[in-house]
Amino acid sequence: MSLILNIAVDGIAYGMILFMISIGLSVTMGLMRVINLAHGAFALLGGAAAHALIARAGLSFMAAALLAIMATMAIAFLLERLVYRRIYGLGELQQVLATIGITFIFIALVNRLLGSSLLAIPLPDFLQQSVDLGFRVLPAHRLAVILAGAVVIAGLYLTIERSRFGTRLRAAVDNRSIASALGINIDAVFAATFCLGAGLAALGGILGAELLPIDAYYPLRYMVLFLIVVSVGGMGSITGSFMAALALGILETASRYLIPDFGTIVFFAAVMAVLAIRPRGLLGKA
């Protein structure tokens, strides 16, 4: 019994972290249809900025996280205006090459400025304690991540499915020229969505850092993980990413408890099975 509870608790906590670190990609790649391999670079920027603000400037965790996310969004805005606008229209392979190039630039930049060792983001005391669940203890930051994940999924659902902005965005993605002819300011919608994606990447980088620590090579080290969550969830579906992240988190945790020697194989076999049966992902649009 306690084994099942352990798997459930750890699986959900891990799944939420997977969700948090890949949700930004779900927005840029899933919704905007730009193969944004630089997603990890924005997470790295957010994490590195938070590290620098806490460790070097002495800010509190909350203030540093907020500033870091805003700084990442500002950089993303500039990049969108200068570079990404040209990338939207390119073919898939060119998008891959362009965005991976951007990733390398950011890796080199962080490496130059902060070095290639781990960049710790120390948590405030209330997130560092352990919470007693009765049958075991769970670190408070994992609970915070679960909470943050729930807030993000609810917020995104309302923004994209229920708000006017969401309608415009979906229209713009589905048919650019008609949406534009109907008077939707496509440039503004895309810029705002891209910044949102980058901001979420930064948030995920900072909140996920307890499990996936930030260092200069972060974007490449976890790129496969981000891409798996988004492709299993289905392009263009926030709910799909959420379900995929939770399912993969629970599956991986369960396999590590039950058959630890095959943990990684189970994970990738499941990914292959899902994509073989549903090539567009769990909730992907045909």
Add this chain to the structure above:
Amino acid sequence: MNNLVRAALAAAMATLCAGACWADTIKVGVIAEFSGPFAIYGKQYKEAIETYVAQHGSQSGGHDIEFIYKDVGGANPDLAKTLAQELLIRDRVNYLAGLTFTPNALALAPLIEQSETPTVIFNAATSAINKQSPYFLRTSYTLWQVSTPLADWAYDQGIHTVVTAVSDYGPGIDAENAFKAAFEKKGGKVIDTIRMPLATTDFTPFIQRVRSQAPNGVFAFLPGGPPTFGFTKSYNENGLAKEGIRFLGTAETEESNLQALGDAAIGLTTAFHYSEAHDSDVNAAFTKKLGELSAGAVANWASVGAYDGTHLIYKMVEAAGADGPKAIEAVKSLKWESPRGPVEMDPKTRTLIQNVYIRDVERDKDSGRLVNREKGVIATVGDLGWTD
């Protein structure tokens, strides 16, 4: 000045030049990582070499010494071999050095055998490398060298049951075998051996498995960086220390990532050959100079391996100039005081005989930084993994 004196002087100069030839340049090729995920190693080697040069001058035995750095980018034996060829043929280097990864070192064996080039390994820690060529010398350590004394020490401390948790790759399995062999020989019991995939990001399931078996200690071996970070965090958060399950490690708390581990690292016990906080004049001078030359630099196993390697090269150049076989002969049982403590070259394995210290992570009162505080020497050993 008459002609006779002039002729005598000219003759003397000619003789000198033909012999030792003063002010010639001995070149050392350093093959290491200067880009990619392991770029920090190359940086640390370079910093340590520059520190040694700053302390001892750029000459040894009347020869100028010049270092040429080549970037191999990671475990890439083909590139390592190409770079070594380039260094030997085009740059005409007399010595080779660096080498973080075992495959890179192994790839060089036939080349240095042919060119009779002494090659100082700063890290690559597999025992078998030095058997491939008599021109290999190593100034790092081997896994057996630290894991075996740790097992002995743990048993003597009353830790009689242990679970081993290692990353599932070559060095991890070596460490598991070394620890298990020594621990069981002492009479201890290894209850469970866990091998964790290299790609693991969430270590909680493994930590829970350790916890449920309630051993006296957990022996861990993981590559530096994110895996170590994740494992020690989970160890701490799940309250294993409070339940009396002691952490036993080796390189996990090495200095370049120690500050990032944060308070979670306090109390972790490791057996290792070098701590930045080693209390000696040589180490104080080394770390001070290192800090002066490169602001924010930390000294760890990579720095001390390169520093001692440079010392070895200086001694070889002093004794034999560019003569490879003679150089090896001159240093193969050399003793000196290293920043890590007293060391000695073992003529058979050409690896260092050195002290293994038991250390606990503490927060230093003066600097506020985390340090590996040495609690004592638990063994003075050479390469225990060597088989004839």
